[in-house]
Amino acid sequence: MEERIRIARLDGDSPHVPILAEWAHDTWGHLHPGRSLGSAIAILRDECGAGGVPSVFAALHGDTPVGTASLVADDMSDRLDLTPWLASVFIRLGWRGRGIASRLIQHVEQEAQAHGHHRLYLYTPDQQPLYRRLGWRDIEQRDYHGEAVTIMQCDVRIPSHTIAIAR
Numbered sequence: 001m002e003e004r005i006r007i008a009r010l011d012g013d014s015p016h017v018p019i020l021a022e023w024a025h026d027t028w029g030h031l032h033p034g035r036s037l038g039s040a041i042a043i044l045r046d047e048c049g050a051g052g053v054p055s056v057f058a059a060l061h062g063d064t065p066v067g068t069a070s071l072v073a074d075d076m077s078d079r080l081d082l083t084p085w086l087a088s089v090f091i092r093l094g095w096r097g098r099g100i101a102s103r104l105i106q107h108v109e110q111e112a113q114a115h116g117h118h119r120l121y122l123y124t125p126d127q128q129p130l131y132r133r134l135g136w137r138d139i140e141q142r143d144y145h146g147e148a149v150t151i152m153q154c155d156v157r158i159p160s161h162t163i164a165i166a167r
């Protein structure tokens with residue numbers, strides 16, 4: 001656990017939005033042919049909601065962003081039946097392997113649950129072990145934009161005191 005890292009919700013006016021959009025644009029831009037960095041920044045600003053879906057979170061070291069993850073309504077253009085999605089999980093080089101992505105992922109899970117979403121989806125070409133360790137399970141293998149990916153699902157745990165009340 002990286003103690004000096006805090007996780008913060010970003011609002012659309014945040015000065016951190018452009019760098020987060022640049023990370024995503026550099027890493028996943030091929031999935032959105034023709035999308036400029038300017039468009040990616042505008043889209044990310046729109047995803048900076050006040051709570052629930054959509055939300056954008058940053059892992060901050062002091063006031064410097066070192067990672068990000070989002071909660072969005074859809075992340076796969078032909079699977080609008082699945083919602084919401086954990087998306088855009090990214091940690092800056094030099095900050096990986098310290099549990100920061102794991103913290104961000106669990107933060108997004110809690111955000112979803114707090115807003116009534118008890119099932120979440122994601123897709124990944126190569127990070128299945130990370131998500132499996134956090135309780136996600138594979139539900140579909142497919143080709144997406146020429147890449148073999150796994151769609152994964154997380155059933156967010158309902159706290160035991162809530163179950164007791166429901167009984």
Ligand SMILES: CC(C)(COP(=O)(O)OP(=O)(O)OC[C@H]1O[C@@H](n2cnc3c(N)ncnc32)[C@H](O)[C@@H]1OP(=O)(O)O)[C@@H](O)C(=O)NCCC(=O)NCCS
Binds near residue numbers: 089101102125127129
């Ligand atoms: C994939 C990615 C998000 C993982 O971020 P991360 O912060 O390194 O992830 P975590 O630290 O939570 O977990 C990763 C590894 O560190 C290990 N780890 C977790 N906490 C640790 C700690 N305190 N000390 C050392 N290692 C730790 C985990 O066990 C895991 O081990 P692995 O190498 O066997 O997988 C990051 O590598 C990245 O941004 N990659 C490029 C973008 C990308 O692929 N995003 C995912 C899209 S689906």
